[in-house]
Amino acid sequence: MVAGIAIVHVGLALAVYRDLAPPSLPKSESIAGLSGVSAEVCRPCHATIYAEWARSGHARAFVDPLYQRDLAHHDTTFACERCHTPLVEQRESRVFGLAMAWPVIVPLALANTSFDPVLQREGVTCVACHLIEGELRGPFDDASAAPHPTGFADLRTPELCARCHQLDFTIIGRKLDRPVLDTVAEWRAFAASGGQESCVDCHMPSAVARAAALEGPTRPGTRHDLPGPFDPAFVGARVIATAQSLALTDGRGARAIVEIENRSGHRVPTAEPQRALVVTLAALDREGLTLSSAEVRIARPIDVPRLRPLGPDTTLGVGERREVALALPGPVPAATAALAVTVDFVMWDPSDPVLAELDDRQPSRHRLLDHRVPTEPP
Ligand code: HEC
Ligand code: HEC
Ligand code: HEC
Ligand code: HEC
Ligand code: HEC
Incomplete structure (x- = not known):
């Protein structure tokens, strides 16, 4: 009996390990003619591309203060590395298995002799x-x-992006009707319905058109x-x-x-x-202050550590046009x-503790619509 439980646990630990830590990119072979694999090595020759990449979310995937704060709120941080720091050399330690007394997971790790802290900061690097x-x-x-x-190499296919933009757990996260990160499957529905763009x-x-490298020919870029x-x-x-x-x-309520x-x-x-997309109807006074309001949120709230839904999935389907009445x-x-x-695209719930711990964060919403009409007194 005890042995049975132990065997079930070993099997479960292995399956959970495979879900959380699938094979990572192989150790980067050294590149003939170059002194390393860091983006800094590419920079002098591919200066324009480097400058663009350096402004991207990919370059921020590790140093992003929000990511760093969020890490501190998670136990299984090794699971984050496969996408945020995808190279073996970007990891301080290498996880080779799990000790598990469900739901507590303790990664078994060894120091990584090829760890390179400079490379780690480059996140999704060249x-x-x-x-x-x-x-x-x-x-x-x-x-x-x-x-x-x-x-x-054909890098324009969604397979390249799918490595990190699609997260198909096989054993954990079953309470969700579809993966937390499901962008590539969503895109397949878009392509199947006639969507042309990749x-x-x-x-x-x-x-x-520009030179892809210093002194290279002008080419499509x-x-x-x-x-x-x-x-x-x-x-x-x-x-x-x-x-x-x-x-x-007519009854002096308001509708939109x-x-x-x-x-x-x-x-x-x-x-x-x-x-989230947040649609708000408000009655405003002369100064523009809100006297009364109603709100509809379009989102897919999930408890990420537990992989459980926190509410219904109301996100807009591909090509969907939705009328929202308030x-x-x-x-x-x-x-x-x-x-x-108004319609706002909200990046992160302002009341979330992770965001509250940051004092310097990019704007957390864009306003997509702001429509006002003056009202006549009754
Ligand atoms: C000493 C200059 C130099 C360095 C350093 C360098 N490259 Fe290049 N790279 C070039 C030149 C020149 C080309 C050819 C450009 C052309 O033909 O338009 C090129 C071409 C490429 C191509 C296109 C290959 C193809 O067949 O489509 C890629 C991708 C690339 N480099 C990536 C990198 C990356 C990543 C690094 C850093 C790890 C790097 N390069 C470092 C000079 C350099
Ligand atoms: C399967 C790949 C994958 C794994 C594993 C993963 N992430 Fe991410 N993460 C992404 C992608 C892709 C995005 C960008 C998606 C987006 O912007 O909606 C992202 C975005 C984020 C963001 C939002 C950044 C922002 O600017 O708003 C945070 C924070 C984050 N991840 C934290 C984590 C943490 C913590 C873990 C581990 C518990 C983790 N991620 C595991 C792929 C992954
Ligand atoms: C090695 C993993 C990896 C690969 C491959 C990858 N991404 Fe990402 N991507 C990420 C992570 C991690 C983030 C979140 C970065 C952050 O923390 O803000 C991200 C963010 C993004 C974002 C949000 C931009 C932003 O400013 O945050 C877009 C758009 C995106 N990726 C598109 C793509 C496309 C298109 C491809 C395929 C050509 C691709 N990614 C390939 C890991 C990856
Ligand atoms: C027709 C244009 C189009 C195509 C094709 C497209 N996207 Fe997007 N993508 C957008 C727009 C618009 C947004 C901003 C709205 C949003 O974030 O949901 C976006 C947002 C994103 C984000 C950020 C999500 C967030 O809010 O942080 C990621 C990551 C992303 N796309 C990845 C991909 C990947 C991977 C593919 C291919 C499988 C893809 N996109 C295909 C237009 C596109
Ligand atoms: C998320 C994946 C991704 C990352 C990270 C990335 N690239 Fe690219 N790169 C691409 C894709 C996709 C193309 C276009 C391929 C095509 O058109 O067939 C491309 C094209 C190129 C080209 C050909 C010239 C051009 O403008 O199309 C060069 C050179 C290049 N990248 C160098 C770099 C360098 C240097 C870095 C880092 C500073 C880098 N790339 C980071 C995906 C990436």
């Missing part, structure tokens, strides 16, 4: 995408001017700064919010209808469960001077 079998592969099959081995088309769009959720213009162009109606009712259309290549919001809870207050309807 070689995580480009180093394949000792060659720096990319779109060209004639990059003979390079001092390093090169070769063609991840790279939208998030790494073409740059003006790819932007590496990764436009995405933190770029209000990028979001506003593909998540379209319009006010259909906003008015007092907002349409939100998802023209992205996946659900919106996708991935990070903290993201009404104020009672009659409009007497001092009402205007009605307003």
Whole structure:
């Protein structure tokens, strides 16, 4: 009996380990002609691409203060490394198994002799995408001017992105109807419904023709700064919010209808469960202060450490146009001077303890719609 429980535990520990720590990228082979695999080695020759990448979420994947704070709130931090610091050399220790008395998981780890703290800070660095079998592969099959081995690889397929943007647990997280990170599966639904663009088309769009490397020929280029959720213009162009109606009712209540259309290549919001679209109807006084309001949240709240839903998944499906109707809870207050309807893309719940511990964080919302009408006194 006791042996039986022990065997079940060993089996479970192995399965959970495989879920949390799937095979990582192999140890980076040294690249002939170069002094290392750090982005700093690429920088002098690929200066433009380096500068773009350095502004991207990929370059921030480890140093991002929010990530660092969030790590402190998790026990199984080794599970984060496979995507935020994907190279073996980026890890202080190497986990080789788990000791588990469910739900407590203790990783068994050894110091990593190849650990490189400089490389760790680079997060999703150049070689995580480009180093394949000792060659720096990319779109060209004639990059003979390079001092390093090169070769063609199709990096425009979602398989490259899927390594980190799709998280398919097989044993844990069964209480969720679909994975926490499900962006690539969502994109497949977009492609199946006739969507033309790939991840790279939208998030790494073409740059003006330029030299890919110092003294290289002018060629079609790819932007590496990764436009995405933190770029209000990028979001506003593909998540379209319009006010259909906003008015007092005959009984002097207030109603609004907002349409939100998802023209992205996946659900919106996708991935990070903290993201939400918040639609608000408010009665405002002369100074613009809120007297009364109603709110609808479009989100997929998840308790990440426990992998459990915290509420229904109301995210917008691919191509979906949704009418959101709101009404104020009672009659409009007497001092009402205007009605307003707004749509915000909220990046992280401002009251979340992780965010509260940071004193310096990028703006946590973009306003996608702000429509106001003055009201007549009764
Ligand atoms: C399967 C890959 C994967 C794993 C494992 C993973 N992440 Fe992430 N993480 C991502 C991706 C991809 C994003 C970007 C998605 C997005 O912005 O919605 C992200 C975004 C984040 C963000 C939000 C950053 C921001 O600017 O808002 C935080 C914080 C974060 N991860 C923390 C963690 C922690 C802590 C762990 C471990 C418990 C972890 N992640 C495990 C892939 C992963
Ligand atoms: C001493 C200069 C130099 C350094 C250092 C250098 N490269 Fe290159 N690289 C080049 C040149 C030149 C080309 C060819 C450009 C062309 O043909 O348009 C090139 C081509 C490439 C290509 C395209 C390959 C293809 O076949 O499509 C990739 C990807 C690449 N480099 C990545 C990197 C990365 C990553 C690093 C750092 C680890 C790096 N390079 C370091 C000069 C350099
Ligand atoms: C090795 C893992 C890895 C790969 C491969 C990867 N990503 Fe990411 N990506 C991440 C992580 C981790 C983050 C979250 C960074 C952070 O903490 O803010 C992220 C963030 C993003 C973001 C959000 C941008 C931002 O400013 O936060 C976009 C968009 C994105 N990735 C697109 C892509 C696309 C497109 C591909 C395929 C060409 C790709 N990623 C490949 C790990 C990866
Ligand atoms: C048609 C354009 C389009 C395509 C195709 C597309 N995206 Fe996006 N993506 C967007 C828009 C718009 C947003 C901002 C809205 C949002 O964050 O949900 C976004 C946001 C993201 C984010 C950040 C989520 C967040 O809020 O932090 C990630 C990560 C991402 N996309 C990855 C991918 C990956 C991976 C693919 C391919 C499987 C892909 N995208 C395909 C338009 C696109
Ligand atoms: C998330 C994956 C990813 C990361 C990280 C990344 N690249 Fe790229 N890179 C791509 C993709 C995708 C393309 C376009 C491939 C295509 O068009 O077929 C590309 C294209 C290139 C090219 C060809 C020229 C061009 O503009 O298309 C070079 C050179 C290059 N990358 C170098 C780098 C360097 C140097 C870094 C780090 C500073 C880097 N890349 C980081 C995915 C990545």
